[in-house]
Amino acid sequence: MTDGRPPKSVLARGAMLLRACGDCGTALTLAELAQRTGLPKPTAHRLLGELVRLGLVERTEEGSYRIGLGLFVLGQSAPTVRELRDAALPYLGDLHEATQENVHLAVPDGTDTLFLEKITGRRATPIVSRTGGRLPAHCTATGKLFLAHDPGPLHRTLPRLTPRTLVLPGQLARDLALTRARGYAVNLEEAEVGVSAVAAPVYLRDHGPRPIAAISVTGGTRRLDMARMGARVCAAARALTRTLSA
Structure with a gap:
C-alpha cells in the first residue's frame, strides 16, 4: 500500500x-x-x-x-531458494538431531524474517513458526541478524508481540550492537512467551558483509543453554557458509 x-x-x-x-x-x-x-x-x-x-x-x-x-x-522452482535449502538441509538435520528442538533456515524479507525451512519433532517445543511463514524481524533471532547488518527497515512503529519484545529504538539498537559483537543473535521470549531462540549468520563469498540467510534453534526458554547453543549454531552456519562458497 x-x-x-x-x-x-x-x-x-x-x-x-x-x-x-x-x-x-x-x-x-x-x-x-x-x-x-x-x-x-x-x-x-x-x-x-x-x-x-x-x-x-x-x-x-x-x-x-x-x-x-x-x-x-x-516457489520451489526458484533456483536460489532451492539451492540454498538443499545445501542447508544436512546441517539443519544435524542440529535437530543434536538438540531435538525446532531448527530454521531463514532469509530477510523486508521488515520480516521468512522461514524457508523448519525441522521439528515430537520432542520439540511447539511454536508458531512454519515453513513459508514470516515473523517481524525485530522480535526473532534470525531477523535480528539481518537487522544488525541493515537496520534500515526499522524506521517504523514496531509491533509488540510479548511483554519482552524490544520496541524502543535505543533498546533494540543496543541488542543489535551486541549481536554484531557476539556473532550470533538471541531472542528471549520476544515473539512467544516461554520460547527463546539462537541464530547464526550464513554468508556467501563475494556477496558482501551482509548475511544471505540465518540458521536458528528455537525451543523452551528453560531448555536452552544460550551460550552452548550459540556455539553449536555458529558452527553449523560456518559449515554451510563454506559449502555455499566452495
Missing part, C-alpha cells in the same frame, strides 16, 4: 492477496482478505476468482481461500 491506499495495478493487488493468504497459514474468508489488504470486497472477489483459475489460490468447501499448489510449485 501507499499512504494506506491499495496499489492501482492489478498485478500488485493480486500479489497483496497472495501474500495475505500465505502469511496467515490458514484459510481466510473474503471479508478477512479484504480487511487485510484494504481492497474492496468486489475487487478482492474478482481477483481471487482469477487466482483460483490459475491454480495459485484454492477455495475451500467452506468458501474460504488459501494458497494453492500451483504457487507452491512455482
